[in-house]
Amino acid sequence: MLEIRRAMLADLPGITEIYNDAILKTVATFDTETKTVEDRRAWFEHHGTKYPVLVAVEDGIVKGWASISAWSDR
Secondary structure, eight states, X not given: OOEEEEOOGGGHHHHHHHHHHHXXXXXXXXXXXXXXXXXXXXXXXXXXXXXXXXXXXXXXEEEEEEEOOOSOOO
């Protein structure tokens, strides 16, 4: 069964894999270089309770993720 929950640091490899696939195969992001788990860790730690990262997990595998961020720091 698919579970939707807040992401944890342990989910970063799965989130990174999905994100890198999008970088290489879609136009869903403006990034052009793949990211490392450490790159994504800095991004993840920037989020908090106000701007959560969510994951969809099935059988212990991250199948999808979503996040919200502040639109502008102004």
